[in-house]
Amino acid sequence: MTATMLDRPAVEDRASSLPLRLMLAPAGAAPALIDGAWWPRSRDLTAELPALTALLDPLWGRITRVTVNPTFWPVIPRKVPVAGHVVHVGWFKAEQDPHKLLLLSYTTGRWDLLVIPPETGPATAARLMAAATDPSQSLTASGLIQEAELFRIAAEADWDSTRETVWDSEGGHDSRRPASTPAEAVIDHLATPAEGM
Numbered sequence: 001m002t003a004t005m006l007d008r009p010a011v012e013d014r015a016s017s018l019p020l021r022l023m024l025a026p027a028g029a030a031p032a033l034i035d036g037a038w039w040p041r042s043r044d045l046t047a048e049l050p051a052l053t054a055l056l057d058p059l060w061g062r063i064t065r066v067t068v069n070p071t072f073w074p075v076i077p078r079k080v081p082v083a084g085h086v087v088h089v090g091w092f093k094a095e096q097d098p099h100k101l102l103l104l105s106y107t108t109g110r111w112d113l114l115v116i117p118p119e120t121g122p123a124t125a126a127r128l129m130a131a132a133t134d135p136s137q138s139l140t141a142s143g144l145i146q147e148a149e150l151f152r153i154a155a156e157a158d159w160d161s162t163r164e165t166v167w168d169s170e171g172g173h174d175s176r177r178p179a180s181t182p183a184e185a186v187i188d189h190l191a192t193p194a195e196g197m
Helices: 045-060 122-132 141-169 183-196
Strands: 022-024 036-038 063-068 079-082 085-091 100-105 109-115
Touching: 022 045, 022 122, 036 122, 045 063, 045 079, 045 085, 045 100, 045 109, 109 122, 109 141, 122 141
Parallel strands: 036 109, 063 085
Antiparallel strands: 022 036, 063 100, 079 085, 100 109
16 A cells, blocks of 8 residues: 545545545555554544545455544444445543554454544644654654654744744844943944044
């Protein structure tokens, strides 16, 4: 399977004008802790799962079960209808990473997707998708989310530092401080032009 970011919706639904945000690990990659990343638009499994499973059914075999950790899903339906069949939904609190969606296919196997929080910004989501589909990565779903948060905090600190530097270079701090030059230098500087006259 090649890494894919879909530009068009997989099925017609309430969000038919919006693309399904999914990236999968490359085919033939060594087994990893995560098989891809999914960036749902909401925490509503009933609304989000049909498009995801309808797309994955032809790629991975019919998805029959999905499990989540209830930490970030306010409502977990027992069943979700998907084009021609029903997907059973379950949950595990202690056993499953809260940032992971587990998909089971009756005929083929199991896949784990990183669930990128819906409120995540596009740049962070893109970084998370790339990291989750990198065959050399060895972080768990929560590890990837923590790493992205640390990156965001560092970027904000760097941005604040850059703004501070620009502000300083434009006289921001100097306008609040008393002159740092000794009074004699100011007097000499003022006396010099007068002497030239």
